Amino acid sequence: MKLVSFKGVPVVRGNVDSLPRKVLTFLEHDVELCQPAFIHICDGSDEENRLMLDILIAEGIVQPLPKYENCVLAHTDPRDVARVESKTFISTESQREAIPVPKPGVKGQLGNWMSPEDLDVAIKKRFPGCMKGRTLYLLAYCMGPMGSPLSKFGIQATDSAYVVACMRIMTRMGMQVLDAMGDSDFVRCLHSVGCPLPLKEPLRRDWPCNPDLTLIAHKTATNEVMSFGSGYGGNSLLGKKCFSLRIGSAIARREGWLAEHMLIVGVTNPEGVKRYLVAAFPSQCGKTNLAMLTASLPGYKVECVGDDIAWMRFDEKGQLRAINPENGFFGVCPGTNNKTNPIAMETIQRNTVFTNVAKTSDGGVFWEGLEEDLPKGVSITSWLGEENWQPGSERPAAHPNSRFCVPACQCPTIDPNWEDPAGVPIDAIIFGGRRPVGVPLVYESLNWQHGVFVGATVSSEATTAAEYSGHEVMHDPFSSRPFLSYNAGNYIGHWLEMEKPGCKMPKIFHVNWFRRDSKGKFLWPGFGDNIRVLDWILRRCSDEKEDIAQMSPVGFIPKKGSINMEGLENPVDWNELFDLPKDFWMTEVDNIEKYLTDQINEDLPPEMLKEIQDLRQRFSQY
Ligand SMILES: Nc1nc2c(ncn2[C@@H]2O[C@H](COP(=O)(O)OP(=O)(O)OP(=O)(O)O)[C@@H](O)[C@H]2O)c(=O)[nH]1
Ligand SMILES: O=C([O-])CC(=O)C(=O)O
Numbered sequence: 001m002k003l004v005s006f007k008g009v010p011v012v013r014g015n016v017d018s019l020p021r022k023v024l025t026f027l028e029h030d031v032e033l034c035q036p037a038f039i040h041i042c043d044g045s046d047e048e049n050r051l052m053l054d055i056l057i058a059e060g061i062v063q064p065l066p067k068y069e070n071c072v073l074a075h076t077d078p079r080d081v082a083r084v085e086s087k088t089f090i091s092t093e094s095q096r097e098a099i100p101v102p103k104p105g106v107k108g109q110l111g112n113w114m115s116p117e118d119l120d121v122a123i124k125k126r127f128p129g130c131m132k133g134r135t136l137y138l139l140a141y142c143m144g145p146m147g148s149p150l151s152k153f154g155i156q157a158t159d160s161a162y163v164v165a166c167m168r169i170m171t172r173m174g175m176q177v178l179d180a181m182g183d184s185d186f187v188r189c190l191h192s193v194g195c196p197l198p199l200k201e202p203l204r205r206d207w208p209c210n211p212d213l214t215l216i217a218h219k220t221a222t223n224e225v226m227s228f229g230s231g232y233g234g235n236s237l238l239g240k241k242c243f244s245l246r247i248g249s250a251i252a253r254r255e256g257w258l259a260e261h262m263l264i265v266g267v268t269n270p271e272g273v274k275r276y277l278v279a280a281f282p283s284q285c286g287k288t289n290l291a292m293l294t295a296s297l298p299g300y301k302v303e304c305v306g307d308d309i310a311w312m313r314f315d316e317k318g319q320l321r322a323i324n325p326e327n328g329f330f331g332v333c334p335g336t337n338n339k340t341n342p343i344a345m346e347t348i349q350r351n352t353v354f355t356n357v358a359k360t361s362d363g364g365v366f367w368e369g370l371e372e373d374l375p376k377g378v379s380i381t382s383w384l385g386e387e388n389w390q391p392g393s394e395r396p397a398a399h400p401n402s403r404f405c406v407p408a409c410q411c412p413t414i415d416p417n418w419e420d421p422a423g424v425p426i427d428a429i430i431f432g433g434r435r436p437v438g439v440p441l442v443y444e445s446l447n448w449q450h451g452v453f454v455g456a457t458v459s460s461e462a463t464t465a466a467e468y469s470g471h472e473v474m475h476d477p478f479s480s481r482p483f484l485s486y487n488a489g490n491y492i493g494h495w496l497e498m499e500k501p502g503c504k505m506p507k508i509f510h511v512n513w514f515r516r517d518s519k520g521k522f523l524w525p526g527f528g529d530n531i532r533v534l535d536w537i538l539r540r541c542s543d544e545k546e547d548i549a550q551m552s553p554v555g556f557i558p559k560k561g562s563i564n565m566e567g568l569e570n571p572v573d574w575n576e577l578f579d580l581p582k583d584f585w586m587t588e589v590d591n592i593e594k595y596l597t598d599q600i601n602e603d604l605p606p607e608m609l610k611e612i613q614d615l616r617q618r619f620s621q622y
């Protein structure tokens, strides 16, 4: 029998009675806590999606984009435009489980911890009654291909129809998941925009959020996420960073695998040999672009498995395999255009939710980088609603962290094996970041331990993916600093422990597309030309031993001329791209040492101290 109400709350859609027992218990708890006016059990259907978009349009949160097929544009409160690292917490019994204890007098930068008692207080301050007057949407979703032994289930309760529409794109969500779940365990995710009705103060730009009380909390021991006050992507689509990275890496540590902030691609060379690799760059540093690369070298093909997150484990034959837990792309808009990323441009013509981009008078979208594609005679309304926005204005047309949210299956270069339940075999791991000086285009680590050191010492210029301004170079271990959910020292230790007899260890590389010349211009063209570097990397992974690498203090670097530069639009300066300035690197080693010993202190694995010593030693003799 269909229940028409649950705990006295009308069920406007879906059948509460058919929910698995554990899901029902979760729902009961959230309904009692948040006191929604209605309950809606999501089925993931097209019809339901239409309903969500209609609600969002009626509320003024999104507007249709008649120029494209089934696309909408959302504008947020200008205070809710990015992840908020300062309000993101890991809650564990002991602090040291979650974050290292830095040296005395040093401010820790490797995550925020909250005691279970403080979290209880924080929850009681926020969640009771937080959904009054609103609908609680219950979504069942699967991270990873349905039926894969590597996949995991999640349940999210949310009071945001925007979140429902985006989660339907970013995860496998709906009836089929509820059916497949049965009584399996799941990650419990509760999300509220924190604006019960009636409102206490008017919304800005019709976007409900609660910046003063924003809190993104994770209980890793019990696989729980509680997110309050933000509707923005990484804070609200809880399957993404919260589950797949923070909860995911804690599970991965317990179970002996890796959950990483990495893209996954397959690269086929002109001989038809295909190899897969993963790459970890910090937010806004080129993962989506590399994942959708159009090769500028003839005969090469790059196919996309994922653009942001990889779950990886060794199979029984000792081969590392990766799945993409996600079902869509939540990609950066500015800079995306038909030259830099034509594949993304084609992907986002349909069924896309855009957030915080500008709108054109012909019902399309606009952002920095699309100037050349702008039809004649159209006018632009900026993301902040400024009409008749003009190129060159002081404020950008689109927010620098504006995003598209689109189903992965629409990507014309999606890999045929992207949903292989066994995952794809990984031959190389790449780290990288935005390094304006000193760091060469590519180098290869000397062995696994050195490669782990390369990952642990990733640094990059700050971007707008979180609440930073300016371009300071920041440490970002494994490109996952914002997503660490257990002690960074143990994180490094976990990576070291992945090397086991019988496992074929992938080679580890470091790349830098962002080195600049003395005038501030990028030395490397990047984008489609990055295939030239991938080609070198994959030749290094091949069984055919080519004479293309030489030892340097940072690791193996390409022998001069060993990267294919044929057909480059403009010549590049090899010497400048691979220069290793000794004074820069001596300072870099000191910085690394200070950062790791200050921040991770007693939990830093001694292997890292050895790597610091060796790097300094190699440079002092250079
Ligand atoms: N110069 C240069 N810029 C690049 C390159 N690849 C990407 N970018 C720019 O870097 C910005 C971010 O690129 P994305 O590929 O979206 O970065 P991401 O790592 O996927 O970002 P998140 O989604 O935040 O994790 C965009 O503005 C790109 O145009 C490159 O090879 N060279
Ligand atoms: O989490 C987000 O909002 C988007 C993202 O991929 C990142 O910042 O790495």
Ligand SMILES: [Mn+2]
Pocket (backbone or CB within 6 Å): 261, 282, 283, 284, 308
């Ligand atoms: Mn990302």
